Amino acid sequence: MESPEAQVQRPATDEFLDPVMSLGERVLGTLEEIGRFFMLLWETILQFPAGIRSAPRLVDQMYQIGIGSLPLVILTSLFVGAVASVQAAYQFQNFVPMRYLGTVITRSVVIELGPVLTALVVGGRVGASISAELGTMKVTEQIDALETLAINPVRFLIVPRVAAAILMLPMLTVFSDIVAVFGGWMIARLSLDVSTSVFVEGVRLFFRARDVFGGLVKAFVFGAIISLAGCYYGMKTEGGAEGVGLATTKAVVASSVTILVADYFLAELILRVIFGAAE
């Protein structure tokens, strides 16, 4: 127990300033993190031409990120299409003719559901694996070992991952779009009593190639977000297994949140500014 004198002697200003100081520290810490992230982004851009010159490393990452995620993307997209079909049919009941079912499913999948859900699923899988791998390399001094061999870790480790992710995410999204529409058709055909010809007519009715393009631009940005979040949190991992776990969690949470926030701004940009101006 402290004596009463000691309590009196302690300067009151400290107690008063404590919350202010801790708030200040948090703000500074956050700003510092943002700064570090953009420094990593800048270094990645600078090292990009040199980093993609090594074909084996790039192809290896493309395989892991692209082909590795394909089964997962197909499975989730199939059910996304199926649920889109059920939901749309439920909302159409007695108000909208079923020939618009294909239209609604296709457009919502291509513009929104395909890119975003693919990014979230791949973000969980790839973001976690990148941050865990780089984090483990960091805590076992393998990143330092690269530096001692005079190899730039950004060029050697980060650029191939980012390049592979921004290339593979649009490709995975194309698969996702096709499979989801297929899933929608399957449910329409099997449980909603909508014939194939009516569904296909709906798909073709208001289909615009530029919607697909808009979705792919999103996927490209999401690919960058996923890989950069994984790399950033992986590279700043500290302290053993616990640090690696923390880095993985942070990478997945950060990429998921950023994907959804970025999705809104991209929708504004692509649908309103670019496509709106073209109308």
Add this chain to the structure above:
Amino acid sequence: MIEIRDVHKKLGSLEVLQGIDLTIQSGESIVIIGRSGSGKSVLLKHIIGLMLPDSGEILVDGVEITHLSHDERRQVRRRFGMLFQGAALFDSMTVEENVGLGLREHTRMSPEEVLAKVRACLDMVGLSGVEKMRPSSLSGGMKKRAALARAIAVEPEYVLYDEPTTGLDPITADAINELIRGLQQQLRVTSIVVTHDMASAFKVGDRIAMLHDGKVIFQGTPEETRRADDPEVKRFILGEATEAPFPPRHMEIAARRRTGVWRWLGR
């Protein structure tokens, strides 16, 4: 020659290096000893530019490295090789790919030439027939050997060793010591060894420097080290603790645990 002048470094609130002055001559083998947490590894990371000092200078053959850009510092680093405490082999690559990485990245050697050089380096450290194996299937001593082969493959002028014998059995540790000595003589490199293993220090060092509380408190030949008057150096060589390893209060708590619920559980 490497000159370290008045280097200070704070990590968090702890001042790890408090004004280090040390000169390392080309071709010599210097051992830096000190207790765990005395800043030995941190100093080593400063020499190779993995960490930057808060103040002070580090000169490698007259070139001040702390003010260089990242890329310039990487150029200087090509003259260094480093053996990490945990070997730090890249576990996504085979032993052969690990050892040959520096050559593939920095030289225009053909794949055959790289392979020949890798084999030669692995032979030099007494490790052959494991080229295609992954680091995860090697023993601790083999990992260190492979990492050493990786460090010397790029023909460095300076080789840095971070606790080369820690975690190895005495016989393997001695083999590593022999290897450090052998490479030193064969390749005429400058060796900088950080260790708290005195047997290793006496075996590989031309000169021994002791780090204590962030400062170099002693420098001398192994013979001078054995005869040193400094109480800290003496204690370190003999391996005597200055204070009781556990404060009395902790002992008391430990004793109390033996009674209470623990004894009841033990019955």
